[in-house]
Amino acid sequence: MQTDANSLAAFRAEVSQWLTENIPADPGFLLPQSFMEVGSEEQLEFLIAWQKKVYEAGYLGMAWPKEYGGGGMPQVYQNIVDEELMNHKAPIIFNVIGLGWAGPLILDMGTEEEKQKYIKGILTADDIWCQGFSEPDHGSDLGNAQTRAVRDGDDYIINGSKIWTTFGNYAKYMILLARTNPDAPSKYAGLSFFLSPMHADGISTSPIQKITGEYGFCQTFFDDARIPASCLMGEENQGWKVAMRTLEYERSVHGGQASTYKFLPIAMADLLNTCRTIERDGQALLEDPVVQDQLVQFLIEEKSLALMKVRGDIPELCTDYPFSLALSGKLVATELFRRARQYAVSLQGGKGGLYVGDDTAIEGGVWQRGYFNNFSATIGGGTSQVQANIIAEHALGLPK
Amino acid sequence: MTFINIEANTDMRFSEDQQMIQEAARGFCQDKSDIETVRKLLSSETGYQNEVWQEMVELGWLGMCIDENYGGSGLGLDCLMPIAESMGRQLLATPFFCSTLAAQLIQRAGNESQKARYLPMIASGTVATLALLDNEDWGASKSQCTLNSDRQINGRKQLVEAADQAEIFLVLYQQGEQQRLVILEREQLSDSAIKTHTLIDETKRAGIVELNHINIREDQLLSDSASAALNDVKLLGALLTASESVGATAACLNLTVEYLNTRKQFGKLIGSYQSLKHPTVDMLNMMEGARSQVYHAATLLADSQGEMTRDAEIACRMSKATANDALLFAGDRAVQFHGGMGFTYECDAQLYIRRAQWSQQQYGDSAHHRKRLAPLLLA
Numbered sequence: 001m002q003t004d005a006n007s008l009a010a011f012r013a014e015v016s017q018w019l020t021e022n023i024p025a026d027p028g029f030l031l032p033q034s035f036m037e038v039g040s041e042e043q044l045e046f047l048i049a050w051q052k053k054v055y056e057a058g059y060l061g062m063a064w065p066k067e068y069g070g071g072g073m074p075q076v077y078q079n080i081v082d083e084e085l086m087n088h089k090a091p092i093i094f095n096v097i098g099l100g101w102a103g104p105l106i107l108d109m110g111t112e113e114e115k116q117k118y119i120k121g122i123l124t125a126d127d128i129w130c131q132g133f134s135e136p137d138h139g140s141d142l143g144n145a146q147t148r149a150v151r152d153g154d155d156y157i158i159n160g161s162k163i164w165t166t167f168g169n170y171a172k173y174m175i176l177l178a179r180t181n182p183d184a185p186s187k188y189a190g191l192s193f194f195l196s197p198m199h200a201d202g203i204s205t206s207p208i209q210k211i212t213g214e215y216g217f218c219q220t221f222f223d224d225a226r227i228p229a230s231c232l233m234g235e236e237n238q239g240w241k242v243a244m245r246t247l248e249y250e251r252s253v254h255g256g257q258a259s260t261y262k263f264l265p266i267a268m269a270d271l272l273n274t275c276r277t278i279e280r281d282g283q284a285l286l287e288d289p290v291v292q293d294q295l296v297q298f299l300i301e302e303k304s305l306a307l308m309k310v311r312g313d314i315p316e317l318c319t320d321y322p323f324s325l326a327l328s329g330k331l332v333a334t335e336l337f338r339r340a341r342q343y344a345v346s347l348q349g350g351k352g353g354l355y356v357g358d359d360t361a362i363e364g365g366v367w368q369r370g371y372f373n374n375f376s377a378t379i380g381g382g383t384s385q386v387q388a389n390i391i392a393e394h395a396l397g398l399p400k
Numbered sequence: 401m402t403f404i405n406i407e408a409n410t411d412m413r414f415s416e417d418q419q420m421i422q423e424a425a426r427g428f429c430q431d432k433s434d435i436e437t438v439r440k441l442l443s444s445e446t447g448y449q450n451e452v453w454q455e456m457v458e459l460g461w462l463g464m465c466i467d468e469n470y471g472g473s474g475l476g477l478d479c480l481m482p483i484a485e486s487m488g489r490q491l492l493a494t495p496f497f498c499s500t501l502a503a504q505l506i507q508r509a510g511n512e513s514q515k516a517r518y519l520p521m522i523a524s525g526t527v528a529t530l531a532l533l534d535n536e537d538w539g540a541s542k543s544q545c546t547l548n549s550d551r552q553i554n555g556r557k558q559l560v561e562a563a564d565q566a567e568i569f570l571v572l573y574q575q576g577e578q579q580r581l582v583i584l585e586r587e588q589l590s591d592s593a594i595k596t597h598t599l600i601d602e603t604k605r606a607g608i609v610e611l612n613h614i615n616i617r618e619d620q621l622l623s624d625s626a627s628a629a630l631n632d633v634k635l636l637g638a639l640l641t642a643s644e645s646v647g648a649t650a651a652c653l654n655l656t657v658e659y660l661n662t663r664k665q666f667g668k669l670i671g672s673y674q675s676l677k678h679p680t681v682d683m684l685n686m687m688e689g690a691r692s693q694v695y696h697a698a699t700l701l702a703d704s705q706g707e708m709t710r711d712a713e714i715a716c717r718m719s720k721a722t723a724n725d726a727l728l729f730a731g732d733r734a735v736q737f738h739g740g741m742g743f744t745y746e747c748d749a750q751l752y753i754r755r756a757q758w759s760q761q762q763y764g765d766s767a768h769h770r771k772r773l774a775p776l777l778l779a
Contacts, residue, residue, distance in 0.1 A: 281589070295777075396653075396684060
């Protein structure tokens with residue numbers, strides 16, 4: 001496959017054209033801004049149909065191996081698709097835990113049988129995946145997970161509860177971290193990793209209403225749930241290593257995702273547009289020097305973030321703390337988005353107090369909802385504070 | 401990431417030339433400018449060792465971006481960044497930046513005979529500097545310095561880097577609506593014309609230059625196009641200072657991390673406290689952001705052969721704003737995190753907080769650059 005500039009430009013044009021022709025019309029109901037807020041059947045059906053369409057066009061899993069349903073092409077092709085999806089503000093590619101985390105993990109560490117069984121269904125959206133890591137009492141402290149898995153013949157019996165299970169009520173499979181040896185010398189040594197079915201006796205879910213008022217994730221309960229022993233991934237009690245690898249995919253430390261288009265883009269350009277439409281003291285906010293100064297500051301930070309990814313590929317320019325760029329991306333990006341969205345609401349005068357559903361809200365309340373939803377990014381996948389600890393300890397070498 | 405404007409120019413490369421220069425410059429600056437040497441030079445007259453300056457000349461650094469026809473090596477401006485960053489890391493202060501910028505200005509706005517006379521001098525180590533400011537305002541669009549009908553220059557220039565050491569001065573003056581430049585030689589100034597400033601950053605040197613009826617030869621006037629060249633060189637000055645500041649921030653961060661990893665209080669290494677740990681991560685991230693901006697700007701300038709395109713201007717201004725903020729934050733927190741020691745002159749944290757205060761003003765503070773970015777980015 002050609003990766004010269006001309007071939008890539010031609011491919012980009014082709015994808016752009018396809019998207020222009022194939023992005024579905026406004027369905028007349030609110031679409032999710034991120035994969036973490038699919039809260040209704042109609043949203044789900046819409047997103048399954050969209051993902052299937054993108055896959056069937058050949059634009060999903062382009063760099064995954066052909067024999068399991070991927071495209072067998074260089075990663076750069078998928079990157080172009082993801083960029084164009086963003087440029088066109090297409091609906092999100094929703095099956096993220098499969099496409100972004102479980103899929104690359106299985107391709108990386110899974111057996112041939114696991115690859116044959118799971119990969120294709122992730123791409124077609126026939127198999128929705130969820131993640132069972134966090135527990136009600138153990139959010140950021142993942143290593144302390146207490147959900148028990150006890151071997152019983154050809155099965156494991158699972159007891160306990162997982163929380164923040166995105167797609168928990170829709171998923172067919174879960175990547176599950178559970179404790180197989182409570183007496184292990186360290187908390188990490190007693191954990192095992194499972195590719196667990198969700199449709200089994202003793203597994204139930206209960207939806208959680210989010211800060212935005214919408215639904216999107218669940219608490220999952222395991223009550224003497226019996227799953228086949230073949231669901232164990234890797235060795236018993238070696239699950240921590242697998243979980244860490246999963247988190248690396250989740251935090252985009254490694255490439256290999258079938259798509260990374262999991263949030264509807266709200267870019268700085270949108271913030272600028274908002275500032276064009278709101279007037280204060282007889283002029284657009286965009287003309288106000290105080291506002292301009294803050295917007296420029298955001299644009300500088302946005303640029304730094306974009307450049308960070310480029311510099312990460314130039315090792316000679318990363319000699320001080322070689323892991324810092326890879327480890328810092330999530331923290332820096334999500335905190336910037338949070339501040340920018342919060343700022344966008346603050347600019348709205350009295351209408352900053354309105355919310356989605358009020359037809360006089362500025363842009364339908366998109367910034368209010370976006371600001372709230374952004375907490376899923378600064379909290380989920382390890383809070384910003386935990387991220388800062390990780391960077392301090394692993395990039396700077398500071399003590400625990 | 402969803403917030404990124406992916407159409408933004410994010411070109412960045414690190415060329416073989418840059419790599420070689422980085423290796424040489426890191427080693428050189430480490431050898432010549434350990435912290436004891438830096439401290440010894442604080443109270444010296446010039447702030448640097450002449451033999452070190454001569455070695456820099458022999459390494460070809462002063463002529464690096466001067467055309468080969470005029471005794472230089474004709475390398476791209478991107479090659480200056482690893483040098484500037486290495487100097488910043490070791491707090492090695494010499495008249496390298498002002499000499500380099502003066503050479504760039506002559507190269508861009510000088511006529512053939514001016515280039516032939518001055519550029520080889522600078523390449524071989526004659527100290528040159530820019531005398532731009534009448535006062536503290538880097539944003540000033542007019543100078544009070546004038547040339548009268550007898551071709552005598554009058555005025556007063558402040559904050560002139562290496563004023564005491566310079567043999568060549570590029571002086572900004574006003575002619576009607578135009579900003580123009582003249583090349584002055586040291587022998588045209590009386591001994592009392594130069595007064596040394598007391599600087600917050602004791603590694604640096606700068607002074608006031610009094611210009612009282614100095615007779616100027618016609619061949620000392622730079623061309624009409626000097627004002628465009630001056631804008632470009634000021635942006636380049638911002639970028640070089642940014643690059644130097646990134647190096648200083650890295651050193652300041654290292655100093656802080658080392659202290660956090662050795663100092664114990666309440667039975668624990670203080671680096672284990674999140675109230676110190678997290679701001680240290682902020683230092684790191686700010687430094688990384690600024691460094692990315694600097695090497696991006698360097699790449700754009702290499703690609704445009706030194707021409708200050710719109711994207712290059714944006715990149716230079718963003719570099720300076722981010723590097724200012726990074727070093728200011730790092731220096732400030734370094735002092736605080738050293739506790740009682742941090743308040744002493746003996747603690748090296750003071751060197752960085754002082755450097756931060758000086759460098760943020762050189763070629764414009766952060767607000768100055770954000771203000772000028774606004775019309776470029778928000779139109």
